[in-house]
Amino acid sequence: MDLDFVRVHAGRPVAELTRRDVVRALLAVPSGVALVALPDLRRAMERAGNPLTPPFWESARTALGAIESGNATVGDVQRWLESTGTEPLLLTRTMFVWPEEDERGPVAEEMFHRLVAHLERRVAAGEVDPDALALGDETARASYEEIQERWLGTPLPDGRVPRDAVSDEQDEELSAAWHEEEAFALGELRRIMAELPETERPEEALRAASTRLRELMTAPGYPGNVLRACAGYEGGPLPADDEELWLTVAAGIAGPISDLPEEDDIAEAFADLEEELSSEDSVLAALCAIDHADWLAVVAALARRGPGVLASPERIARLIAESEDIDVRMDEPEDLESAEALFGSVTPLWACLGIVDRSEVLTPLGHWGLPRALERAWTETG
Structure with missing residues (x-):
């Protein structure tokens, strides 16, 4: 694993890589491999003019160490990813839940990426402090949660409310799956009864x-x-x-x-x-x-x-x-x-x-x- 791997994994130039991009790339390989590659990756980022910050690298070392030793829970890993400042919360305070990455429909995928871009702008504007998040600052975390809650409930220029758009798509997918299962069961029932x-x-x-x-x-x-x-x-x-x-x-x-x-x-x-x-x-x-x-x-x-x-x-x-x-x-x-x-x-x-x-x-x-x-x-x- 090296800087080129992170660039390809993120799909953007090295100068534009975010903390979230780096963490997602680190999580894409075995934790032991990521730990070994971490010092060289940090130096390569510095040489490329995108050094990130000491609190970020320290959080990466701590998180990867906990994963490698088997002491990290799924929630710990998710919290580390969210502490990058641009990862949408998996579960919000109002109980909105994003679908898993491999289960998102087109609307959920669109809204998720829209929120990532929104958070990136908030980081650039200084409204989200990733270092404070990495250090476990509860005030920073509360502000981070509030920014996302507000965005999820605010209509987009086309009138769609992100929270509702994602929920409606999930309801449609569940309904379609339910009717497909029902149609299959009905066919089987008729086949059995015909015998x-x-x-x-x-x-x-x-x-x-x-x-x-x-x-x-x-x-x-x-x-x-x-x-x-x-x-x-x-x-x-x-x-x-x-x-x-x-x-x-x-x-x-x-x-x-x-x-x-x-x-x-x-x-x-x-x-x-x-x-x-x-x-x-x-x-x-x-x-x-x-x-x-x-x-x-x-x-x-x-x-x-x-x-x-x-x-x-x-x-x-x-x-x-x-x-x-x-x-x-x-x-x-x-x-x-x-x-x-x-x-x-x-x-x-x-x-x-x-x-x-x-x-x-x-x-x-x-x-x-x-x-x-x-x-x-x-x-x-x-």
């Missing part, structure tokens, strides 16, 4: 379950409020057709449509981040946390086994772990426990629909309806 015999609709069981469901969904509290939120029926009339009602609610359990309505006191409770979720909100959160692969594994396994199979949360976790339909590794006890906990919110709702009986055994209604409900959930959100 199985067609099941007849259990008319009497469906009618009885729908009658019970209408009673639950018009009653206050749990489980009616959760079932209404899952189906998106809050405040609206229920379908007259039993199958339509039943499948919509069952589909909503696999993909809740809305949240619980918030009253004033509930809204105030959510403003306090330390306030615990209500039991109903915890149920909805668990339903939303179950991914497509797990739903596919469970419903496919139950469809193959048929009525009479145990569908308790514990058994469901094992079905996921042993599934031949998804590629998943659940070797650790906590993996099974996590799946069991999530489906612990599902099976009581399934019982309300007659999908499982009181012993958590799959019923003929559940065998007929679960695949159809899951297909509906994924079709209507796709």
Whole structure:
């Protein structure tokens, strides 16, 4: 490693190299190599007329030494990089997080480089003191954080607010990935079901379950409020057709449509981040946390086994772990426990629909309806 390596890595002339450029280059090679090269690199920078400062070189020696000895944490390394004065904070005080470098979309990449250029101008203007940052000055750090917070929330000439532009791009990327995963899972579900015999609709069981469901969904509290939120029926009339009602609610359990309505006191409770979720909100959160692969594994396994199979949360976790339909590794006890906990919110709702009986055994209604409900959930959100 030498000065030419730093120049090429940074993509700018030696005279324009910043502390950030040097640190990024040092971090691009093994710490032992960087430590050995550090004295020669410092002399080469001095000869080139871009000497940087003693506090910077001392911070580099200390940081690289800690990395080489195994005493530096990821946070320590990030803090050293940020102390160059032109590295955007990975996490700001208002909890804005930059995507990892290899995960940034075009907008995030643009905004990141815009902020680097902004910080370089602030260093040149004397508003950011890299030496103070390198020495751990908390006042300098607070000022550095404030400059970045202000920039992230200030509209650019084209009207875009950097913070919002990056967040919107991430939301779009997550949504696209979610729909791609859902489309794949839907295709697999249809393939699996096409290989199985067609099941007849259990008319009497469906009618009885729908009658019970209408009673639950018009009653206050749990489980009616959760079932209404899952189906998106809050405040609206229920379908007259039993199958339509039943499948919509069952589909909503696999993909809740809305949240619980918030009253004033509930809204105030959510403003306090330390306030615990209500039991109903915890149920909805668990339903939303179950991914497509797990739903596919469970419903496919139950469809193959048929009525009479145990569908308790514990058994469901094992079905996921042993599934031949998804590629998943659940070797650790906590993996099974996590799946069991999530489906612990599902099976009581399934019982309300007659999908499982009181012993958590799959019923003929559940065998007929679960695949159809899951297909509906994924079709209507796709």
